[in-house]
Amino acid sequence: MIIQLDQKNKEQAKQILHIQLAAYQMEAEQIGYQDLPPLKEIVKDVMDANEIFIGFEKEGSLLGIASYEMHEDRVVLSRLAVHPHGVHQGIGTELMQAIIEHHLPIELTTAEANRPAIRLYEKLGFKQTARLQVENNLMLIKMERSMLRKVEVVEYETSWQEQFHHELDKLKKAVGDNWGDGHHIGSTSIKGMAAKPIIDILLEVKQISKLDECSHLFSELGYEPLGENGLKGRRFFRKGGLQRSHHIHAYEAGHEDVKRHLVFRDYLRAAPGRAKDYADKKRQLAKAHPEDMASYINGKNAIIKEIEQEAFNWSKQLETNNQARE
Incomplete structure (x- = not known):
C-alpha cells in the first residue's frame, strides 16, 4: 500500500534512512561505486529535505520509499529505494506509478551501470536524454518520461x-x-x-x-x-x-x-x-x-x-x- 510519509517526523525520517541506506548500499555493490551521496546522509539530512516523500507499506512494515520535487510543469525524482527484503515484488513500480499519477513529465538521474533501475524506468516509459560523467568511474544518465496528450473527440458543443x-x-x-x-x-x-x-x-x-x-x-x-x-x-x-x-x-x-x-x-x-x-x-x-x-x-x-x-x-x-x- 502506498502511504504518505512525513520526513519532518524524526521517527519516520529514521525509517526512511534505514530503507535508503540498505537499498543504496546494494546499488553501490552492484555498480562498483561506494561513494554514492545517499549513503552519506544522516537523519537530519532526511528531515531537512524539501521533498515530498511516499512509501510502500506491507503488513505494517515499510519496504520502499520515494521522494520527489513538484514543479509547475514537471516532477523531479530525488530518490527511489526498495529494501533488499522487498526486491522483485513490484514495489518500485508501484511507487513510480503513484508519482506518474500527477500527470506531469518526470525527470530523474541514475547510474548508467544500474541496469535493473534503468529497465524499470524504461518499462514505465522513460527515455534517456543525456549522459553525465561525474567521476572517472561513475557515469550517470538523465531520463525523462513525457506525458502524452490524450486523444479526445467529443460531440459538438454550442x-x-x-x-x-x-x-x-x-x-x-x-x-x-x-x-x-x-x-x-x-x-x-x-x-x-x-x-x-x-x-x-x-x-x-x-x-x-x-x-x-x-x-x-x-x-x-x-x-x-x-x-x-x-x-x-x-x-x-x-x-x-x-x-x-x-x-x-x-x-x-x-x-x-x-x-x-x-x-x-x-x-x-x-x-x-x-x-x-x-x-x-x-x-x-x-x-x-x-x-x-x-x-x-x-x-x-x-x-x-x-x-x-x-x-x-x-x-x-x-x-x-x-x-x-x-
Missing part, C-alpha cells in the same frame, strides 16, 4: 462559439493597433461536428513581425508562444498544456494560408455529408489511438487533403458563378 468570442475580445486588446481580423476555424467552428475540444483561432494582423513584440501579452493570457512552429510566415500559440484548450494561428493579412483555412471551414459548413465523413474518421482514429496524438494526426492526412482539394474546387466554382452574375 458553447464553443461563445468561447471563441470571449477569447477574441482578449486577443484584440493584446494585439492592439496591429489587429486585422479574427476567425473561428477548425472543427469546433462547424456546427454539429464532433471535434477535439480545442478552439482554433485564425488571426490576421497588419505586420506579423510586430506580433513578436507583444508575445509576453499572450503569455499573460496563458498562451505559449511557439514562433512559426514549422510554417513559414505563421505565429503559433497554444494554451492549456496537456489539457489543450486553444490554438492561435496568426498570419499577416493576405497570406495564402488565411484563405486556405477559411475555405476549408466554409466548405464543410456547406457540405454536411463531407463534414460527417470527416467527423466519423476522427472518431475512428481517436478510438484506435487514444494516447497517440501523432498517429491520430497522421491518420487524418489523407481525408484532409481530399477535402482541401474539394474545398478549393468549390471555392473556384463560387467565384466563377459570382462573376457570371455580375
